[in-house]
Amino acid sequence: MDRRTTEAGLGLTTGEGRALLNVSRTGPIRQTVLAERLGVEAMTLSGLVDRLEAKGFVERQPDPADRRAKLVTLTEAGSTVVRQIEPMAAAIRSEAALGIDPDDWQRLLVSLRAARANLLAVRSDALSGEDAAA
Template sequence: MPIRSDPDNVGFLIADVTRLLRAEMDRRITAEGLALNPGDVRTLSHAARCGATRQNLLAERIGVEAMTVSASLDRLEALGLIERQADSADRRAKLVHVTAAGEAMLESIQPIAAGLRTEAAKGVSPADWQRFLDTLKQVRANLSAARDQSRKESAAA
Protein backbone atom coordinates (compact mmCIF):
# COMPACT_ATOMS: atom_id res chain seq x y z
CA MET A 1 0.00 0.00 0.00
CA PRO A 2 1.52 3.38 -0.98
CA ILE A 3 2.43 5.83 1.75
CA ARG A 4 0.33 8.98 1.47
CA SER A 5 1.39 12.34 2.83
CA ASP A 6 -1.09 14.37 4.79
CA PRO A 7 -1.99 17.34 2.53
CA ASP A 8 -2.68 19.37 5.66
CA ASN A 9 0.71 18.89 7.32
CA VAL A 10 2.63 22.04 8.20
CA GLY A 11 4.99 21.86 5.22
CA PHE A 12 2.21 21.54 2.65
CA LEU A 13 0.09 24.20 4.33
CA ILE A 14 2.92 26.73 4.46
CA ALA A 15 3.94 25.95 0.87
CA ASP A 16 0.34 26.29 -0.35
CA VAL A 17 -0.24 29.57 1.48
CA THR A 18 3.10 30.93 0.24
CA ARG A 19 2.31 29.96 -3.35
CA LEU A 20 -1.16 31.52 -3.18
CA LEU A 21 0.08 34.74 -1.54
CA ARG A 22 2.87 35.09 -4.06
CA ALA A 23 0.63 34.46 -7.07
CA GLU A 24 -1.99 36.95 -5.87
CA MET A 25 0.62 39.58 -5.03
CA ASP A 26 2.18 39.08 -8.48
CA ARG A 27 -1.25 39.49 -10.08
CA ARG A 28 -1.96 42.68 -8.14
CA ILE A 29 1.44 44.20 -8.89
CA THR A 30 1.02 43.46 -12.59
CA ALA A 31 -2.51 44.90 -12.55
CA GLU A 32 -1.23 48.06 -10.84
CA GLY A 33 1.06 48.70 -13.82
CA LEU A 34 4.17 49.40 -11.80
CA ALA A 35 7.47 49.75 -13.64
CA LEU A 36 8.64 46.53 -11.97
CA ASN A 37 7.92 42.90 -12.54
CA PRO A 38 6.89 40.84 -9.50
CA GLY A 39 10.36 39.29 -9.12
CA ASP A 40 11.93 42.74 -9.01
CA VAL A 41 9.43 43.78 -6.33
CA ARG A 42 10.45 40.75 -4.25
CA THR A 43 14.13 41.62 -4.69
CA LEU A 44 13.58 45.26 -3.75
CA SER A 45 11.46 44.29 -0.74
CA HIS A 46 14.08 41.84 0.54
CA ALA A 47 16.87 44.37 -0.05
CA ALA A 48 14.99 46.89 2.10
CA ARG A 49 14.29 44.26 4.76
CA CYS A 50 17.95 43.19 4.95
CA GLY A 51 19.53 46.62 4.84
CA ALA A 52 22.95 46.92 3.19
CA THR A 53 23.76 43.34 2.27
CA ARG A 54 25.87 41.35 -0.15
CA GLN A 55 24.21 40.14 -3.33
CA ASN A 56 24.88 36.46 -2.54
CA LEU A 57 23.25 36.76 0.89
CA LEU A 58 20.29 38.56 -0.66
CA ALA A 59 19.88 35.72 -3.16
CA GLU A 60 19.99 33.19 -0.31
CA ARG A 61 17.40 35.17 1.65
CA ILE A 62 15.05 35.30 -1.34
CA GLY A 63 15.65 31.64 -2.18
CA VAL A 64 16.95 32.14 -5.72
CA GLU A 65 20.25 31.67 -7.51
CA ALA A 66 22.82 34.47 -7.39
CA MET A 67 22.50 35.01 -11.16
CA THR A 68 18.74 35.48 -10.83
CA VAL A 69 19.10 38.16 -8.17
CA SER A 70 21.94 39.78 -10.12
CA ALA A 71 19.70 40.24 -13.17
CA SER A 72 16.96 41.70 -11.00
CA LEU A 73 19.44 44.04 -9.31
CA ASP A 74 20.65 45.17 -12.74
CA ARG A 75 17.09 46.22 -13.62
CA LEU A 76 16.53 47.89 -10.22
CA GLU A 77 19.83 49.74 -10.49
CA ALA A 78 18.98 50.96 -14.01
CA LEU A 79 15.75 52.40 -12.58
CA GLY A 80 17.67 54.08 -9.75
CA LEU A 81 15.92 52.01 -7.06
CA ILE A 82 19.07 50.39 -5.65
CA GLU A 83 22.79 51.07 -5.67
CA ARG A 84 25.63 48.57 -5.43
CA GLN A 85 28.61 49.75 -3.46
CA ALA A 86 31.92 48.07 -2.72
CA ASP A 87 32.00 46.24 0.60
CA SER A 88 34.76 47.79 2.71
CA ALA A 89 35.41 44.36 4.26
CA ASP A 90 35.91 42.73 0.82
CA ARG A 91 36.37 44.93 -2.24
CA ARG A 92 35.38 42.04 -4.51
CA ALA A 93 31.93 41.96 -2.95
CA LYS A 94 29.13 44.46 -3.53
CA LEU A 95 26.63 45.66 -0.97
CA VAL A 96 23.10 46.41 -2.13
CA HIS A 97 21.54 49.64 -0.84
CA VAL A 98 17.96 50.78 -1.48
CA THR A 99 17.84 54.38 -2.71
CA ALA A 100 15.30 57.06 -1.80
CA ALA A 101 13.54 56.27 -5.10
CA GLY A 102 13.47 52.61 -4.08
CA GLU A 103 11.93 53.53 -0.74
CA ALA A 104 9.29 55.60 -2.56
CA MET A 105 8.51 52.62 -4.81
CA LEU A 106 8.13 50.39 -1.75
CA GLU A 107 5.74 52.94 -0.24
CA SER A 108 3.58 52.66 -3.35
CA ILE A 109 3.60 48.85 -3.04
CA GLN A 110 2.64 48.82 0.66
CA PRO A 111 -1.10 49.43 0.09
CA ILE A 112 -1.18 46.50 -2.35
CA ALA A 113 0.46 44.21 0.20
CA ALA A 114 -1.74 45.52 3.02
CA GLY A 115 -4.87 44.80 0.98
CA LEU A 116 -3.70 41.25 0.36
CA ARG A 117 -2.95 40.70 4.06
CA THR A 118 -6.42 42.00 4.93
CA GLU A 119 -7.99 39.61 2.45
CA ALA A 120 -5.88 36.70 3.73
CA ALA A 121 -6.99 37.38 7.31
CA LYS A 122 -10.69 37.63 6.41
CA GLY A 123 -12.78 35.66 8.90
CA VAL A 124 -9.91 35.38 11.40
CA SER A 125 -10.20 37.35 14.62
CA PRO A 126 -7.45 39.90 15.25
CA ALA A 127 -6.35 37.93 18.33
CA ASP A 128 -6.16 34.66 16.36
CA TRP A 129 -4.28 36.40 13.53
CA GLN A 130 -1.74 37.76 16.03
CA ARG A 131 -1.33 34.30 17.61
CA PHE A 132 -0.82 32.88 14.12
CA LEU A 133 1.90 35.45 13.36
CA ASP A 134 3.55 34.87 16.75
CA THR A 135 3.51 31.11 16.14
CA LEU A 136 5.07 31.51 12.69
CA LYS A 137 7.80 33.70 14.22
CA GLN A 138 8.54 30.99 16.80
CA VAL A 139 8.65 28.30 14.10
CA ARG A 140 11.03 30.50 12.07
CA ALA A 141 13.26 31.00 15.12
CA ASN A 142 13.28 27.26 15.83
CA LEU A 143 14.23 26.38 12.26
CA SER A 144 16.89 29.12 12.11
CA ALA A 145 18.43 27.81 15.33
CA ALA A 146 18.43 24.26 13.94
CA ARG A 147 20.11 25.48 10.73
CA ASP A 148 22.73 27.41 12.70
CA GLN A 149 23.46 24.40 14.90
CA SER A 150 23.84 22.18 11.85
CA ARG A 151 26.28 24.67 10.29
CA LYS A 152 28.33 24.76 13.50
CA GLU A 153 28.48 20.99 13.63
CA SER A 154 29.51 20.81 9.97
CA ALA A 155 32.24 23.40 10.49
CA ALA A 156 33.57 21.55 13.53
CA ALA A 157 33.74 18.22 11.67
Protein backbone atom coordinates in the same frame (compact mmCIF):
# COMPACT_ATOMS: atom_id res chain seq x y z
CA MET B 1 1.24 40.79 -6.00
CA ASP B 2 2.22 40.27 -9.65
CA ARG B 3 -1.28 41.16 -10.83
CA ARG B 4 -1.47 44.23 -8.63
CA THR B 5 1.91 45.60 -9.68
CA THR B 6 1.13 44.87 -13.33
CA GLU B 7 -2.21 46.68 -13.06
CA ALA B 8 -0.40 49.61 -11.44
CA GLY B 9 2.01 49.69 -14.39
CA LEU B 10 5.01 48.66 -12.28
CA GLY B 11 5.67 45.29 -13.92
CA LEU B 12 7.35 43.77 -10.86
CA THR B 13 7.37 40.11 -9.95
CA THR B 14 6.46 39.09 -6.42
CA GLY B 15 10.13 38.34 -5.72
CA GLU B 16 11.21 41.77 -6.96
CA GLY B 17 8.57 43.44 -4.81
CA ARG B 18 9.58 41.45 -1.74
CA ALA B 19 13.24 42.31 -2.33
CA LEU B 20 12.49 46.02 -2.64
CA LEU B 21 10.37 45.97 0.53
CA ASN B 22 13.15 44.18 2.44
CA VAL B 23 15.84 46.60 1.29
CA SER B 24 13.54 49.49 2.19
CA ARG B 25 13.06 48.13 5.73
CA THR B 26 16.71 47.26 6.39
CA GLY B 27 18.63 49.88 4.48
CA PRO B 28 21.77 48.71 2.65
CA ILE B 29 21.92 44.92 2.98
CA ARG B 30 24.41 42.27 1.89
CA GLN B 31 23.20 40.17 -1.00
CA THR B 32 23.78 36.99 1.01
CA VAL B 33 21.62 38.27 3.87
CA LEU B 34 18.89 39.39 1.47
CA ALA B 35 18.90 35.95 -0.18
CA GLU B 36 18.49 34.33 3.23
CA ARG B 37 15.65 36.69 4.19
CA LEU B 38 13.83 35.93 0.95
CA GLY B 39 14.53 32.20 1.23
CA VAL B 40 16.24 31.97 -2.16
CA GLU B 41 19.61 30.75 -3.37
CA ALA B 42 22.38 33.29 -3.97
CA MET B 43 22.25 32.73 -7.75
CA THR B 44 18.49 33.33 -7.80
CA LEU B 45 18.92 36.54 -5.85
CA SER B 46 21.72 37.66 -8.15
CA GLY B 47 19.39 37.49 -11.16
CA LEU B 48 16.64 39.25 -9.24
CA VAL B 49 18.99 42.07 -8.21
CA ASP B 50 20.31 42.26 -11.79
CA ARG B 51 16.75 42.93 -13.00
CA LEU B 52 16.07 45.51 -10.27
CA GLU B 53 19.37 47.22 -11.05
CA ALA B 54 18.52 47.30 -14.78
CA LYS B 55 15.20 48.96 -13.89
CA GLY B 56 17.09 51.56 -11.84
CA PHE B 57 15.51 50.54 -8.51
CA VAL B 58 18.64 49.34 -6.67
CA GLU B 59 22.39 49.72 -6.78
CA ARG B 60 25.14 47.36 -5.70
CA GLN B 61 27.95 48.89 -3.70
CA PRO B 62 31.03 47.35 -2.10
CA ASP B 63 30.56 46.53 1.59
CA PRO B 64 33.08 48.65 3.53
CA ALA B 65 33.39 45.82 6.09
CA ASP B 66 34.20 43.20 3.41
CA ARG B 67 35.17 44.41 -0.04
CA ARG B 68 34.33 41.00 -1.54
CA ALA B 69 30.69 41.42 -0.47
CA LYS B 70 28.13 43.66 -2.14
CA LEU B 71 25.48 45.78 -0.46
CA VAL B 72 22.14 46.28 -2.17
CA THR B 73 20.75 49.79 -1.71
CA LEU B 74 17.58 51.48 -2.93
CA THR B 75 17.79 54.29 -5.44
CA GLU B 76 15.38 57.22 -5.39
CA ALA B 77 13.36 55.46 -8.11
CA GLY B 78 13.32 52.33 -5.94
CA SER B 79 12.04 54.32 -2.96
CA THR B 80 9.27 55.73 -5.15
CA VAL B 81 8.23 52.22 -6.22
CA VAL B 82 8.31 51.00 -2.61
CA ARG B 83 5.87 53.77 -1.65
CA GLN B 84 3.57 52.43 -4.37
CA ILE B 85 3.80 48.75 -3.43
CA GLU B 86 3.59 49.13 0.36
CA PRO B 87 -0.21 49.63 0.25
CA MET B 88 -0.51 46.59 -2.04
CA ALA B 89 1.45 44.44 0.41
CA ALA B 90 -0.67 45.74 3.30
CA ALA B 91 -3.85 44.89 1.38
CA ILE B 92 -2.60 41.35 0.74
CA ARG B 93 -1.83 40.89 4.46
CA SER B 94 -5.31 42.21 5.35
CA GLU B 95 -6.97 39.87 2.86
CA ALA B 96 -5.02 36.91 4.23
CA ALA B 97 -6.11 37.74 7.80
CA LEU B 98 -9.76 38.30 6.89
CA GLY B 99 -12.06 36.46 9.30
CA ILE B 100 -9.21 35.32 11.55
CA ASP B 101 -9.17 36.44 15.17
CA PRO B 102 -6.34 39.00 15.56
CA ASP B 103 -4.77 37.02 18.43
CA ASP B 104 -4.88 33.83 16.34
CA TRP B 105 -3.34 35.73 13.42
CA GLN B 106 -0.46 36.93 15.60
CA ARG B 107 0.13 33.40 16.94
CA LEU B 108 0.15 32.11 13.37
CA LEU B 109 2.74 34.69 12.33
CA VAL B 110 4.94 33.85 15.33
CA SER B 111 4.66 30.13 14.53
CA LEU B 112 5.45 30.65 10.84
CA ARG B 113 8.51 32.76 11.69
CA ALA B 114 9.72 30.07 14.09
CA ALA B 115 9.19 27.35 11.46
CA ARG B 116 11.09 29.42 8.90
CA ALA B 117 13.96 29.99 11.35
CA ASN B 118 14.07 26.23 12.00
CA LEU B 119 14.27 25.48 8.29
CA LEU B 120 16.96 28.09 7.74
CA ALA B 121 18.98 26.60 10.60
CA VAL B 122 18.67 23.09 9.14
CA ARG B 123 19.67 24.42 5.73
CA SER B 124 22.64 26.28 7.20
CA ASP B 125 23.75 23.15 9.08
CA ALA B 126 23.45 21.09 5.89
CA LEU B 127 25.50 23.63 3.93
CA SER B 128 28.15 23.70 6.67
CA GLY B 129 28.36 19.91 6.45
CA GLU B 130 28.83 20.12 2.68
CA ASP B 131 31.62 22.67 3.15
CA ALA B 132 33.37 20.42 5.68
CA ALA B 133 33.10 17.41 3.36
CA ALA B 134 34.55 19.30 0.38
